[in-house]
Amino acid sequence: xxxxxxxxxxxxxxxxxxxxxxxxxxxxxxxxxxxxxxxxxxxxxxxxxxxxxxxxxxxxxxxxxxxxxxxxxxxxxxxxxxxxxxxxxxxxxxxxxxxxxxxxxxxxxxxxxxxxxxxxxxxxxxxxxxxxxxxxxxxxxxxxxxxxxxxxxxxx
Numbered sequence: 001x002x003x004x005x006x007x008x009x010x011x012x013x014x015x016x017x018x019x020x021x022x023x024x025x026x027x028x029x030x031x032x033x034x035x036x037x038x039x040x041x042x043x044x045x046x047x048x049x050x051x052x053x054x055x056x057x058x059x060x061x062x063x064x065x066x067x068x069x070x071x072x073x074x075x076x077x078x079x080x081x082x083x084x085x086x087x088x089x090x091x092x093x094x095x096x097x098x099x100x101x102x103x104x105x106x107x108x109x110x111x112x113x114x115x116x117x118x119x120x121x122x123x124x125x126x127x128x129x130x131x132x133x134x135x136x137x138x139x140x141x142x143x144x145x146x147x148x149x150x151x152x153x154x155x156x
Contacts, residue, residue: 002129006105011062011074011091018105023127025056025153027146028109030063030097032070032119033080040120041085043141047150048089055127056150058089061105063097066118070094097121109134122146126153 004022009015018026029044041060048058062077064070072080074093081087095103098115106115109123113134122135124146133149140146 001108003105003108003125003131004129006108008061008095008103008105009093011078011093013074013093016090016092021057021059022129023055025051025127025150026059026125027056027150028059028061028105028123028125030065030106030116030119030121031060031081031091032063032066033072033077034069035067035119037118037120037137038069040137040141041081041087045085045087045089047141047147051150052089054154056154060087060089060091061097061103062091062094063116063119064094065097065099065116069119124149124153126156128156 004019006018007015008018032038044058062070081091097103097106109131113123113131118137120137122139124132126132132153135146
């Protein structure tokens, strides 16, 4: 099984095959608009700008699993991300990251690296579609730890 075999929908409802990211390094982040970590959107956008031409995709996936901090619908989330943080990286539909009804994406991501403990948990997927690492919410997008892991995955 590979991350790139999965499917989802974009925030606008359009179907997406994750195979379109095959051969790239993907940073998957469960996002929320009303969280103390929400300002990480700015860092994620900066990371996306810095790495997208090197073969990295930042993929935001909204979730309301932690503290009810993403109560909005798709349109509200999209508007918030665009107006508040000028987000241009791909955003998928809101999903369950844990428990009953867990998204197949998170079922795959959590298999070896555990379920997210809070919003803005990050999973790094290598070019081969396998999870390389997971990072807690407290690891900022601009951190040396995260950038080093991305650079290492790019070199593989």
